[in-house]
Amino acid sequence: APSLPIAQQGEAILAQSAAVVTDPLHPDIQALIRNMQATMLAANGVGIAAPQVFRSLRLIIVASRPNPRYPDAPLMEAVAMINPEIIWLSIETCLGEEGCLSVPGRRAQVARAERLTVRYLNQQGERVEAAYSGFVARIIQHEMDHLNGILFVDRVG
Numbered sequence: 001a002p003s004l005p006i007a008q009q010g011e012a013i014l015a016q017s018a019a020v021v022t023d024p025l026h027p028d029i030q031a032l033i034r035n036m037q038a039t040m041l042a043a044n045g046v047g048i049a050a051p052q053v054f055r056s057l058r059l060i061i062v063a064s065r066p067n068p069r070y071p072d073a074p075l076m077e078a079v080a081m082i083n084p085e086i087i088w089l090s091i092e093t094c095l096g097e098e099g100c101l102s103v104p105g106r107r108a109q110v111a112r113a114e115r116l117t118v119r120y121l122n123q124q125g126e127r128v129e130a131a132y133s134g135f136v137a138r139i140i141q142h143e144m145d146h147l148n149g150i151l152f153v154d155r156v157g
């Protein structure tokens with residue numbers, strides 16, 4: 001799958017709210033998931049949201065792996081989340097370093113909920129509800145922000 005161009009900070013699409021995916025099994029959506037995955041891997045990211053590849057759709061990929069800033073981050077299979085909704089957020093928050101493929105060269109400490117439950121459709125169009133904590137929960141909150149036109153730098157005081 002080809003690597004797609006990544007929208008950079010300042011592109012209008014990154015400040016918009018993305019649209020719900022109406023047909024998760026449509027070949028275009030299945031191809032977009034593959035291309036987003038290839039783009040994220042080529043850019044050495046741990047997540048990516050459809051608006052970042054110029055598609056204003058509620059679709060994210062989450063793919064935590066150990067890295068210098070989070071050496072104990074879980075190594076997980078990339079998971080595609082279609083129309084994700086965070087249905088519970090812990091009150092407890094924690095600070096952690098974030099970066100963004102759309103804001104190269106910037107890193108910042110961002111406060112995020114420690115734990116969350118997310119409801120989404122998987123790549124097979126099945127409903128899933130799953131609980132996450134730590135770095136993976138951080139990535140999910142970061143990617144959900146992209147679907148709502150928010151960049152991590154908007155959250156830095």
Ligand SMILES: O=C(CSC(=O)[C@H](Cc1ccccc1)CC(F)(F)F)c1ccccc1
Nearest residue numbers: 045046047048069097098099100101139142
């Ligand atoms: O792998 C990265 C590169 S930035 C990245 O993967 C973003 C995801 C992300 C990284 C770190 C915390 C939360 C989300 C991808 C984006 F921009 F498409 F969302 C990384 C950066 C800082 C800390 C740990 C890892």
Ligand SMILES: [Zn+2]
Nearest residue numbers: 099100101102
């Ligand atoms: Zn980002």
